[in-house]
Amino acid sequence: MKYVKPLHLFQDMLNRNAKERGRLLGLDVGDKYVGLAVSDRLNKVASPLSVLLRKKSSIDLMATDFQTLISDLSLEGFIVGYPFNRQRNSPSAVNVKVFIDDLYNTGKLEGNVELLLEPLNLHSVQAKSILDKFAAVGILQGYLDYMKIEGDSKV
Numbered sequence: 001m002k003y004v005k006p007l008h009l010f011q012d013m014l015n016r017n018a019k020e021r022g023r024l025l026g027l028d029v030g031d032k033y034v035g036l037a038v039s040d041r042l043n044k045v046a047s048p049l050s051v052l053l054r055k056k057s058s059i060d061l062m063a064t065d066f067q068t069l070i071s072d073l074s075l076e077g078f079i080v081g082y083p084f085n086r087q088r089n090s091p092s093a094v095n096v097k098v099f100i101d102d103l104y105n106t107g108k109l110e111g112n113v114e115l116l117l118e119p120l121n122l123h124s125v126q127a128k129s130i131l132d133k134f135a136a137v138g139i140l141q142g143y144l145d146y147m148k149i150e151g152d153s154k155v
Helices: 007-014 056-073 091-105 113-121 123-153
Strands: 023-029 033-038 048-052 076-078
Touching: 023 048, 023 091, 023 123, 033 056, 033 123, 048 113, 048 123, 056 076, 056 091, 056 113, 076 123
Parallel strands: 023 076
Antiparallel strands: 023 033, 033 048
């Protein structure tokens, strides 16, 4: 697993034949859960995938899950939501960094949804699960839209 700048990932993907391009996985890293979203094969639309339970003791299991997803979905890269805050060491930002570092250290890996959920009267666990999935969709879709604009401006 390596860290790359979003624009470099997108440019590398554009340089390949459309059939050789992999899909992207969006991650919304929270204290207890990691929401997942996956792009379509053309990397234009993000869809909710699932939510993983996040525990320090299960990081190896999560890395194995990610290996399976990489293989099954032909993933090219992960787009991880990073909280924007002028204070770089905000608890949410540190939480994301710790998760990525923990995942890396296993050695196994080279929107506003609340408004939609309130009227559904869901159990809090169900609502949180849906929220995490759609947060991951928002993160990944935002990246895909930005890269499309960047790609169009270079043509």
